[in-house]
Amino acid sequence: MDFQGTLFADDVDTAFGAPERTPLARGAWIDVARGWLPEPDGVFDRLVQDVPWRTERRQMYDRMVDVPRLVHTYMIGEELPHPTLLEARRALNKRYLQELGEPFMTAGCCYYRDGRDSVAWHGDRIGRGNTHDTMVAIVSVGDPRALHLRPRGGGESVTVEMGHGDLLVMGGTCQRTWEHAVPKVAQAGPRISVQFRPFGVF
Numbered sequence: 084m085d086f087q088g089t090l091f092a093d094d095v096d097t098a099f100g101a102p103e104r105t106p107l108a109r110g111a112w113i114d115v116a117r118g119w120l121p122e123p124d125g126v127f128d129r130l131v132q133d134v135p136w137r138t139e140r141r142q143m144y145d146r147m148v149d150v151p152r153l154v155h156t157y158m159i160g161e162e163l164p165h166p167t168l169l170e171a172r173r174a175l176n177k178r179y180l181q182e183l184g185e186p187f188m189t190a191g192c193c194y195y196r197d198g199r200d201s202v203a204w205h206g207d208r209i210g211r212g213n214t215h216d217t218m219v220a221i222v223s224v225g226d227p228r229a230l231h232l233r234p235r236g237g238g239e240s241v242t243v244e245m246g247h248g249d250l251l252v253m254g255g256t257c258q259r260t261w262e263h264a265v266p267k268v269a270q271a272g273p274r275i276s277v278q279f280r281p282f283g284v285f
């Protein structure tokens with residue numbers, strides 16, 4: 084089904100629905116909306132095929148290591164690989180522009196091929212997320228994976244099961260006062276995460 088068709092199909096009622104907010108400690112919050120993205124199957128297939136995936140390399144101590152997942156970031160002005168993602172970013176900007184004070188611009192994509200792929204505890208603190216309140220909006224497609232959040236320096240963690248088409252927005256101080264991770268699991272099929280961020284947040 085093409086995109087216009089999708090917009091007028093049954094899922095128009097649920098697509099881009101209102102997220103539910105959960106305040107976290109220290110001025111952080113998360114918004115969650117289940118089944119938020121329309122046509123998640125088509126988005127998943129397109130992303131697997133068309134994104135120029137590369138292995139992530141990261142400086143760790145004195146050496147470069149492979150981070151176990153594939154990545155690619157669409158920078159400002161670069162065309163997104165599926166029209167539904169364009170619609171998703173529009174919907175996010177409509178909902179959050181006033182509160183965020185600026186639009187979501189970039190789209191980072193991460194491909195977790197199976198349960199061995201993961202990302203360790205971190206905040207998105209390269210750039211302004213380190214000093215300013217901001218938002219990172221994550222859309223998940225494919226197999227469900229748990230995204231964990233914990234206060235920086237320790238404390239009780241929060242787990243969000245990220246299912247096919249689900250939206251999670253991390254907001255407020257979340258990137259500098261909390262950390263998040265997608266740990267390895269014994270069994271999982273492929274999952275792709277698309278993270279929308281404002282300019283200067285990584």
Ligand SMILES: O=C(O)CCC(=O)C(=O)O
Pocket residue numbers: 191193202207221230263265276278
């Ligand atoms: O896989 C996810 O949804 C989280 C990815 C993430 O936190 C990041 O790449 O900064």
Ligand SMILES: [Fe+2]
Pocket residue numbers: 205206207263
């Ligand atoms: Fe992150």
